Amino acid sequence: MKKLLIISPYFPPINAADMQRIRMSLPYFSSHGWEPAVVMVEPEYTDLPTDTLLNENIPASVTIHQVKALPKKWTSKVGLGSIALRALWFYKRKVNQLLKSEKFDLIYFSTTQFPVLILGPYWKKKFGVPYIIDMQDPWRSEYYQDKSKIERPKKHWFSYRLNKFLEPIAMQKVDGLISVSKGYLDTLTERYPQLNDLPKRIITFAAFPPDFETVRKHRAEFNLPYLKTASNYNFVYVGRGGHDLKQAAEILFSAFQTGLKAHPRLFKHARFHFIGTSYAPKGEGVATIQPIARQMDISTYVNEQTDRLPFYQSLFTLDNADHLMILGSEDKSYTASKIFPYILSDKPILAFFHSESSAAQIISECQAGTVIPLEEDAIHLQKIVYEYLHRALLGRQQPAKTDWKAFENYEAFNMCRKQCEVFNEVIANAERKNG
Incomplete structure (x- = not known):
């Protein structure tokens, strides 16, 4: 040895x-x-x-x-x-x-x-x-x-x-x-x-499947970091923020704005939660997502918590979301360790990455979610995301049928x-x- x-x-x-x-x-x-x-x-x-x-x-x-x-x-x-x-x-x-x-x-x-x-x-x-x-x-x-x-x-x-x-x-x-x-x-x-x-x-x-076994074993020890009500539909992101995620956030929020105008009674139930977005010590993090929402006049629907969660608390949060979203960078070298817990949660996933990034390729290879390719035209992507959100809020966007055999490779x-x-x-x- x-x-x-x-x-x-x-x-x-x-x-x-x-x-x-x-x-x-x-x-x-x-x-x-x-x-x-x-x-x-x-x-x-x-x-x-x-x-x-x-x-x-x-x-x-x-x-x-x-x-x-x-x-x-x-x-x-x-x-x-x-x-x-x-x-x-x-x-x-x-x-x-x-x-x-x-x-x-x-x-x-x-x-x-x-x-x-x-x-x-x-x-x-x-x-x-x-x-x-x-x-x-x-x-x-x-x-x-x-x-x-x-x-x-x-x-x-x-x-x-x-x-x-x-x-x-x-x-x-x-x-x-x-x-x-x-x-x-x-x-x-x-x-x-x-x-x-x-x-x-x-x-x-x-990917480490035993982590979700640990979460479910200790379920009673966790609390959700946001209010979950019967009338709200919660899109959840757990991970870092940063200015390099601005493009993804703007596409998502622009699509949501379109939905609020076209179907206000439906889209008003959406809530977007961005949790653990800063590596700064507790209470010292600077929000990078909420200011974009405020500038676009949709801050009522967007919640950003900069303080990081304990690891298993974050998995519990993913496991109890209505829908998951992953904001990524337009940089094709960008990778994200968080995609595997997202996939293991077996929830619908809307992910924003460059299509050549390893994160996008893994999601696509495992058929585990929908990837929005950030290198493409923003107006076109906003339309795709709007239609996606519309289906999700109508209850018609089902979890992807993940290819678990392909996932084993990771x-x-x-x-x-x-x-x-x-x-x-x-x-x-x-x-x-x-x-």
């Missing part, structure tokens, strides 16, 4: 999207010949919400190591909030100890807390252990460079320049890449031609197998070089 050291600053009970790949893979690594151990940041040093139920499906045999971080109450005074930067020195010290005392065959960075990745080349040089990076998001992204200041994330000026400096350090000696998007790999290989010869694999996020067992295939290829390459 080969030994895998996983670097994931956020990990259960922390409710963070970028630890889900690892959480869902942990039950299956041993089946594919790998014994995993995880190094995480102690939860007390993070400001993200927790969900203790996330620990339920983590095998007891998996060793979890924890590191400290500089307290944010100190570092925030100089504008430093990144958990990766605050924990960097502690990671270096802890993993040095582990690599001195145990033999690990591979280090696996699976996180969007990118600065910690610069430790990969350091550990490789010091201990001779190869490392793989899992690109769940772009690190150095050019997306916001031509956007207005109001559309850019907070501290974009600093983070963009830091990312531009750190990314090549991590990429210089990396031994393999996994990514949720072909676009991310294409961008990296264009920037760093030496990556062309490395093992690389596009592996989407995974379940965590198979996604874990694909990761391990890349691990094995990296190890084989390293043995050839050293032999």
Whole structure:
């Protein structure tokens, strides 16, 4: 059994999207010949919400190591909030100890807390252990460079320049890449031609059916984050907001405006709920969907809650919606881990993506919902969405007949197998070089 050291600053009970790949893979690594151990940041040093139920499906045999971080109450005074930067020195010290005392065959960075990745080349040089990076998001992204200041994330000026400096350090000696998007790999290989010869694999996020078993087991512990009445028809979205979702929101809301004018007695029963739209600490999130609704004079029908929900609370919310909607970006590299819980809820799904994005292709391949292709003419799309909403409110838009056999390809067992295939290829390459 080969030994895998996983670097994931956020990990259960922390409710963070970028630890889900690892959480869902942990039950299956041993089946594919790998014994995993995880190094995480102690939860007390993070400001993200927790969900203790996330620990339920983590095998007891998996060793979890924890590191400290500089307290944010100190570092925030100089504008430093990144958990990766605050924990960097502690990671270096802890993993040095582990690599001195145990033999690990591979280090696996699976996180969007990118600065910690610069430790990969350091550990490789010091201990001779190869490392793989899992690109769940772009690190150095050019997306916001031509956007207005109001559309850019907070501290974009600093983070963009830091990312531009750190990314090549991590990429210089990396031994393999996994990514949720072909676009991310294409961008990296264009920037760093030496990556062309490395093992690389596009592996989407995974579906994990046991999560819905957990939700239904603990059903009595949850409450809906919105009022559900017999007269209202609730369209629900659980996931991040952001200015890159503006196009999708405007198409949806314009279609709804058309419906209000054409069939006011029917469309007035619709309610659109956008929940957990900000990664900011509780109470500090800035709404990005509600202002669009307010500008279009339909805010009465739109509810945005920026605070994130505990993970299983979010699944419970999906499981009790009348209808699900997924807002995505017009960027064809955009991917979304949330599509699998949406599909597993077995509800009608209206999704807004570029048709070439992995999220759109998965929904289409599994026949799990309706995709609105954001690259097409907006006026044409508004008409399609209006007709869709009309059918839904009349009770004529049934759940898609999901192809569950096709869906099995995306379940965590198979996604874990694909990761391990890349691990094995990296190890084989390293043995050839050293032999």
